Amino acid sequence: MPKKVIEPSNISGPILVILPRFIGDAINSLPAIELLNDLYPGKKIYLLIRPYMREVLQRAEGYDFELIEDARYHSRERTGLYSFAKTLKVLRFSMAVLLRGSFKDAALTKLAGIRNVIGYAQNGRRPLLSHPLKLNECHHYIFRYCRLVNDTHGKPLDSFSLPRLKANDIELTHGAPQATAVYIGGKNKATRHYPVHLAANALAKIAAQTSTHLYLLGDSSEYTDTEELLQLLAAQNITATNLAGKTSLGELVDIIAAMDTMITIDSGPMHIAAACNVPTLALVGLGTSPFSLVAPLTSQCQAITSHSTSLDEAEIICAIKPEYLAERYLNLFK
Known part of the structure; x- marks a missing residue:
């Protein structure tokens, strides 16, 4: 557990969560989002996602969040690190949770002026994190993501729920049993x-x-x-x-x-x-x-x-x- 426990009452602004880059990992991060919803009921939580993920995460069931497409990865008009950091800075985030081990993502949060930055101390980014955790490589990925939320808040929660997607109803083209x-x-x-x-x-x-x-x-x-x-x-x-x-x-x-x-x-x-x-x-x-x-x-x-x-x-x-x-x-x- 990090030395400084985060008190939800001290987080006044919205929260940014940087999701992993692959679909399976992004789905596995949903339980951690639910823990944030439990700790911060009614607070705005933004998920920073690769643009192609939008349609999948729009089908996440029972979570409270808004989506921000990462302009650094738009297929046509890509934005650089510094320019995108200025875009995020306007939203005045109070906390960021890094569910990727990327050094650039940690740098992005600091350039965006986010004071509380939670993540695993890997890839040389410990100095950029206010709440660094040591990664246990034996933990399941869902446990890893949830731990970033739970441990930094003093372990107030006992368990997590499994990821949930709610699809749109469709009619299959073949009427087989x-x-x-x-x-x-x-x-x-x-x-x-x-x-x-x-x-x-x-x-x-x-x-x-x-x-x-x-x-x-x-x-x-x-x-x-x-x-x-x-x-x-x-x-x-x-x-x-x-x-x-x-x-x-x-x-x-x-x-x-x-x-x-x-x-x-x-x-x-x-x-x-x-x-x-x-x-x-x-x-x-x-x-x-x-x-x-x-x-x-x-x-x-x-x-x-x-x-x-x-x-x-x-x-x-x-x-x-x-x-x-x-x-x-x-x-x-x-």
Whole structure:
């Protein structure tokens, strides 16, 4: 716990929270926002986000915040650090919570004249923080974010709630009894990508024993991989819908929420499914972080982990056999 405990009564102005840059991490930060809502009822809390995140966070359910798009990352008219700091300074923030370990974000808060700045003392930014905490790398990401709020306020809260997204209702294009979203990533996901031929094998086994319609998800860079999967399924007379590159992030949330179940790799869509309370199978190979630190804490998400002994990192996820994936899928409905 930091030496100086923050008293909510001493925070007169609005609060700035700088969110992580990835969708899954941003979703995992929502419990920390809820803790701030509990400690500062009625106070304005602004989330500084990458512009592409807006549609996802507009679907956050039961939180009180306003969104500010980070002008440093606008695709067309980017603003520099000093210019954007002047923009933030006008809002007269009393406190900032840094949920990223970025040195530039810490510098941004100081240039914006924010007196109370909470964050983890990493990447040489301790002198820029009024309330630095030492990072425990064993903590789950949600715990890390919540700790920044709770510890600096004297640990007044005992627990946190899981992230929640409320999607817009949509009508699916196919009237099958069940709907299953599938996200295996593309080659751009490197070691997290579940190979197309293995996915096709597993989905064929699932289709033979269920009446589910498959919705293949991905972004525009993953369209080729997803189209290859679609063709392998079509060769076995299995109908599926390829939505890769055809949805906005907000629409992606709506589609996932409309599913009966989801098969996914460790990814942003996995965290969306968890926040929408959709039963999910997560295929876990070698990720960008240890899975135990980022895994959705809901029982609705079941991890299928690899037990590979391969020294080839790309082969680790391949140890998840299609037969086992299909078996686990069928068990979801038992």
